[in-house]
Amino acid sequence: MKKRNLLICLSLLMALCLQAADVEQVKVKSRSMNKDVDLVVVVPDVARTGVACPVIYLLHGYGGNARSWIDLKPELPQIADEKGIIFVCPDGKNSWYWDSPLDSTYRYETFISSEMISYVDANYSTVKDRKGRAIAGLSMGGHGALWNAIRHKDIFGAAGSMSGGVDIRPFPLNWEMSNQLGEYAHNKGRWDKHMVANEIKTLQNGDLALIIDCGDRDFFYEVNCALHTCLQGLGIEHDFIIRPGVHNGAYWNNAIDYQVLYFDKYFKK
DSSP: OHHHHHHHHHHHHHHHHHHOOEEEEEEEETTTTEEEEEEEEEEEEGGGGTTOOOOEEEEOTTTTTTTTHHHHHHHHHHHHHTTTTTEEEEETTTTTTTTTSSSOOBBBBHIIIIHHHHHHHHHHHHHGGGGGGEEEEHHHHHHHHHHHHHHHHHHOSEEESOOSSSTTTTOOTTTTTHHHHGGGGGOOOHHTTOOHHHGGGGTTTTTSSSEEEEEETTHHHHHHHHHHHHHHHHHHEEEEEEESSSSSSSHHHHHHHHHHHHHHHHHOO
16 A cells, blocks of 8 residues: 555656746847847746747846746746746846937847847747737836836737836936936936836727736835826726735735736636
């Protein structure tokens, strides 16, 4: 009996190993920036069989890198297998995911919404349509996800922000933003043009599936509430979640579960 039980356990273990999602780290050439960009790609087992899978692109925050999300949420491979979703996590440096008007080596909007998409669709079994693409991020990445999705609605069908810096004008001296846009005091017009809070005015209801969440003690709480109010005023349907929490990994480890659930429902519509 003990031998039989041991064989059963070994068989189950082997089955789990065979169904584990791959975590790959690759370098993608960005022609616009003339450099390689690191990507972490979590590939579910079903994608290896040729089944076309939807993709969630996850953007890290300030000070992060391509491995930030897999370190923050080690369960991503299991989630990928469970949902049949590919996760792609690019290294966006401290770019805020703009094409900087001052620094030609920081053209991360072009990379995120064009070069990266082309690479992933060419090298993985993906749903090659906006209906199979979502983009989300935390903090700086929350801003980047909404910025890129709103400006490239032909590429992304859904977007999410977790503790996003959706209006950074109240923080003009922080997080190297002046490196990309110039000092706020002398470039207010340029800063205004690079805010998600202003870019949403180009949206029509139904253009994007949107989910926005933030902790109630986060320093970005007020700008997220203002974004929610603006979206309501524009008649743009969206999910808006405020939960107890601050601007930290514990909050984002929890928040990503809600975002994945939201995107999974979107993909299955």
